[in-house]
Amino acid sequence: MHPRVDTPAPTPVVEPVEADGALRTAAPVRILASGVLPSMPHAADDHVRTLSRFHRLMGRPEATSIAGAALIFAIFGFAAGDSGMFALDGVMNWSVVSAYLGIIAVGACLLMIAGEFDLSMGSMIGFAGMIAAIPPLYFGWPVWLAMLISLACALLLGFINGQIVVRTGLPSFIVTLAFLFVLRGLTLAFSIMAADRTIVSGIGDLAVNDPVARVLFSGTFGDRLFSAMAHHGWIAARDDGSPLVQGIPKVVIWWLGIAAACSFRLHRTRFGNWIFAVGGDANAAKNVGVPVRRVKVSLFMFTALCGWLFAMLQICDIGSAAADRGLQKEFEAVIAAVIGGSLLTGGYGSVIGACFGALIFGVVQIGITYTNLNSDWFRVFLGLMLLLAVLFNNQLRRRMTQAR
Amino acid sequence: MDPSPPDYVLELDNVSKFFGTVIALNDVTVRLKRGEVHCLLGDNGAGKSTLIKILAGVHPPSRGIYRVDGKPVEFDSPSDALDLGIATVYQDLALVPLMSVCRNFFLGREPTRSLWGIRLFDREYATRVAHEKLADMGIVVRDANQTVGTMSGGERQCLAIARAIHFGARVLILDEPTAALGVKQSANVLRIIARARDKGISVIFITHNVHHAYPVGDTFTLLNRGRSMGTFHKTEISRDEVLNMMAGGQEMQELMTELGVRL
Numbered sequence: 176m177h178p179r180v181d182t183p184a185p186t187p188v189v190e191p192v193e194a195d196g197a198l199r200t201a202a203p204v205r206i207l208a209s210g211v212l213p214s215m216p217h218a219a220d221d222h223v224r225t226l227s228r229f230h231r232l233m234g235r236p237e238a239t240s241i242a243g244a245a246l247i248f249a250i251f252g253f254a255a256g257d258s259g260m261f262a263l264d265g266v267m268n269w270s271v272v273s274a275y276l277g278i279i280a281v282g283a284c285l286l287m288i289a290g291e292f293d294l295s296m297g298s299m300i301g302f303a304g305m306i307a308a309i310p311p312l313y314f315g316w317p318v319w320l321a322m323l324i325s326l327a328c329a330l331l332l333g334f335i336n337g338q339i340v341v342r343t344g345l346p347s348f349i350v351t352l353a354f355l356f357v358l359r360g361l362t363l364a365f366s367i368m369a370a371d372r373t374i375v376s377g378i379g380d381l382a383v384n385d386p387v388a389r390v391l392f393s394g395t396f397g398d399r400l401f402s403a404m405a406h407h408g409w410i411a412a413r414d415d416g417s418p419l420v421q422g423i424p425k426v427v428i429w430w431l432g433i434a435a436a437c438s439f440r441l442h443r444t445r446f447g448n449w450i451f452a453v454g455g456d457a458n459a460a461k462n463v464g465v466p467v468r469r470v471k472v473s474l475f476m477f478t479a480l481c482g483w484l485f486a487m488l489q490i491c492d493i494g495s496a497a498a499d500r501g502l503q504k505e506f507e508a509v510i511a512a513v514i515g516g517s518l519l520t521g522g523y524g525s526v527i528g529a530c531f532g533a534l535i536f537g538v539v540q541i542g543i544t545y546t547n548l549n550s551d552w553f554r555v556f557l558g559l560m561l562l563l564a565v566l567f568n569n570q571l572r573r574r575m576t577q578a579r
Numbered sequence: 580m581d582p583s584p585p586d587y588v589l590e591l592d593n594v595s596k597f598f599g600t601v602i603a604l605n606d607v608t609v610r611l612k613r614g615e616v617h618c619l620l621g622d623n624g625a626g627k628s629t630l631i632k633i634l635a636g637v638h639p640p641s642r643g644i645y646r647v648d649g650k651p652v653e654f655d656s657p658s659d660a661l662d663l664g665i666a667t668v669y670q671d672l673a674l675v676p677l678m679s680v681c682r683n684f685f686l687g688r689e690p691t692r693s694l695w696g697i698r699l700f701d702r703e704y705a706t707r708v709a710h711e712k713l714a715d716m717g718i719v720v721r722d723a724n725q726t727v728g729t730m731s732g733g734e735r736q737c738l739a740i741a742r743a744i745h746f747g748a749r750v751l752i753l754d755e756p757t758a759a760l761g762v763k764q765s766a767n768v769l770r771i772i773a774r775a776r777d778k779g780i781s782v783i784f785i786t787h788n789v790h791h792a793y794p795v796g797d798t799f800t801l802l803n804r805g806r807s808m809g810t811f812h813k814t815e816i817s818r819d820e821v822l823n824m825m826a827g828g829q830e831m832q833e834l835m836t837e838l839g840v841r842l
Contacts, residue, residue: 455675576728
């Protein structure tokens, strides 16, 4: 795009050559820090490049997913605009699906930027849910205690996953694939052993009466506000005056909170810098003093935490835990992260992008039921979307790593 | 011109290094004066890499003494050497291509500022200082947020050198900084080396290219098959003499004549 202009070596001043007028917004004149370089005659070379605003915008990792989300909204606005999909209860429907996926997508995205995968996330959801649900139902433990123990187990497993990966140097793909099966098997075995069944119900009612679970996971947020709005007739209400949508589901609040915190962490703190570095070039990172192992292990623990959070919200919401919960969620999380612009090879990506990836996922999955389309088409669409995103990301990476 | 003996920053006295039965270095003596560019010249397998690793604290010498500021030292790890201001810029440069210039510049040593008790990566400071320090070395980066991947090899080399200087290097060990570069890019790196010397930094410049070494070097040590063939001051030796002392020098000379490169 911008061919290097090799000039005869000793010429002190060389006219900059305008190679392609189309994309340059400013004349490629060298800006020299005045007075700094008295002794160094500078040949005009390839130090300075100018990118058009469009290129800069499209160079951001989340750009594609935001554009994709806008496109999806436009399509469904057109195809299902009058079906109630964009009424308040419809919005809640797809935002809940997006939020669940979004929570684990954020974890998967950070780990992917650090150059690793966690395929055990889906199994972790089933596992953490069972560990939290069985003790209160069968041994009479308080819900908060069981949830805390479940959290400890999840973090420990994340730690083990991470340690194996960083100490052996094996691909995390294969290590966590092993844990995908180990955890799923453990969950089944444990639930059969302790409860003699693979679905345990009734945890929802216990959670509502638990001081911790009620505040953190059960029900909705902003109920009073929604009641007031229904009272004034601003939102749809039932016949008795109570609002049709009671409030914002807590999973949505968690999603937004986690996404904001992680995005902040990624872009604005030292640790975030290290995440990019260990994924971009672990060896280089190590050589400049970045604690590569600590960064990776802590991110494995964080994905485990995300899986745990998913499970806690889910058992409080559905009211039961099941050994097959979270099936294939690890892939959905990876898909959302990739659609969001994260590179599979690490070192590049965006939490915001992953959230938009999750949003696309939720909108399409739920939106398709509002249309006349058979919902089987959802997977076809998803696969194509993934392929498109990967192709685009690949192009992006090439542009970012090529010297011009 | 001759400084008194204590004015050496680094000294290797009769150093040998053995790897099993392999004699990588045999009785080599190298002395680096303060504020000079000392070129270590040798073809592949001459022992240049081993010498760097001893200087950088990666390997201890098997025999002989390593002195810094006249005092004998024994380094356990490269960070010991770094603590004394001896920074090595390896060929892989330790840069992350997908990250921006300023993030790379401060990688592992990020400046932070506090906002409501949260420690933040100080982007503004990082951008400004990276920009300043690079400009100081004669590298103009318009956008400190461009990725290192879009920079040329020479620019990357300069960035790595500028980074080492910023973080307190008083001795720079450069491992073949011009090896993968074109002529013009190499010239830029050589300028940076000269600039570093002007700032009072002592430089060990490892290369197998006499035409790169001669313009910036003050002193030349020639290595051949693990042995030193002597150290010469620039006034004592001409470029062609250096070239002829190196293995393959004649071939290079012919090639340079053929290509008509003047430095």
